[in-house]
Amino acid sequence: MNEKSFVEETQDFSKNLDIGIVKKFVVFNEISSTNVKAKELAQKGEPEGTIVLSEIQKNGRGRFDRIWESPEGGLYFSIILRPTCKSDKTTLLPLLAALSVCKTIKSVCDIPVAIKWPNDVHIGGKKVCGILLESESSKDGLGYVVLGMGINLNIDIDVFSKDFVATSISHEIGIKLDYYGFLKKLLLNLDYYYRLFKEEKYNNILSEWKKNSDTIGKRVCINTSSEKIEGKAFDVDQSGFLIIETDSSEYKRITSGDCFYIE
Numbered sequence: 116m117n118e119k120s121f122v123e124e125t126q127d128f129s130k131n132l133d134i135g136i137v138k139k140f141v142v143f144n145e146i147s148s149t150n151v152k153a154k155e156l157a158q159k160g161e162p163e164g165t166i167v168l169s170e171i172q173k174n175g176r177g178r179f180d181r182i183w184e185s186p187e188g189g190l191y192f193s194i195i196l197r198p199t200c201k202s203d204k205t206t207l208l209p210l211l212a213a214l215s216v217c218k219t220i221k222s223v224c225d226i227p228v229a230i231k232w233p234n235d236v237h238i239g240g241k242k243v244c245g246i247l248l249e250s251e252s253s254k255d256g257l258g259y260v261v262l263g264m265g266i267n268l269n270i271d272i273d274v275f276s277k278d279f280v281a282t283s284i285s286h287e288i289g290i291k292l293d294y295y296g297f298l299k300k301l302l303l304n305l306d307y308y309y310r311l312f313k314e315e316k317y318n319n320i321l322s323e324w325k326k327n328s329d330t331i332g333k334r335v336c337i338n339t340s341s342e343k344i345e346g347k348a349f350d351v352d353q354s355g356f357l358i359i360e361t362d363s364s365e366y367k368r369i370t371s372g373d374c375f376y377i378e
């Protein structure tokens with residue numbers, strides 16, 4: 116008997132899936148980038164809850180125009196969302212996604228996983244998940260958000276290039292995890308936190324994010340597009356932006372940037 120392809124397996128998986136946030140799967144054995152495809156579909160009017168999933172990505176995209184290495188064994192998907200909240204709250208969505216991934220990893224294995232502001236999930240300083248939010252707003256309120264998530268699930272880390280400081284869950288725990296079991300738990304977590312988001316329970320999300328992050332209280336250096344800011348990570352505000360206390364006791368609000376921990 117022929118083995119099922121990734122697309123067929125995923126179709127089987129999605130048949131009996133009853134998770135509010137999931138409306139539809141669009142599945143590929145291989146794609147350039149699930150985010151690019153999801154944006155295309157969102158522009159054509161595909162509804163909230165459409166998920167683009169691929170076994171591998173040939174041109175996975177990371178934050179700040181970086182490449183996201185996407186070999187077989189990783190979990191790569193993008194979900195279309197059409198939130199109706201105030202625009203200053205959409206920046207909470209990647210934090211909510213990172214929280215969902217972090218909780219999912221904690222529920223399947225006992226490893227010291229944490230979120231680094233804003234939305235990197237890491238194990239021992241090595242990245243295990245990255246999240247890319249891309250959005251388009253429009254005057255008629257029919258804008259969209261594409262939330263792309265790349266999780267290094269069952270990957271032999273030797274396949275990563277040298278400058279990609281990453282690890283995989285299978286490398287850390289020494290066994291491979293069930294792909295669809297993990298995906299289902301993750302979608303359930305995403306559904307839970309997105310529901311809180313729609314109910315405007317932003318404080319609940321932020322307090323859980325803080326419990327699962329190791330950033331607050333650390334000395335950090337943030338590379339923004341225009342400057343480097345060093346200081347103590349003091350807090351995150353209601354939009355998920357980082358408040359830094361600098362050495363001159365100034366408080367700076369950082370909306371976006373790469374965060375590095377300083378020993």
Ligand code: BTN
Pocket residue numbers: 147148149150151172174175176177178179181183190191192193235244245246247263264265266
């Ligand atoms: C980062 O730089 O940390 C963000 C990485 C985001 C990668 C995911 S994989 C699925 C989706 N498709 C993409 O091209 N990128 C995101």
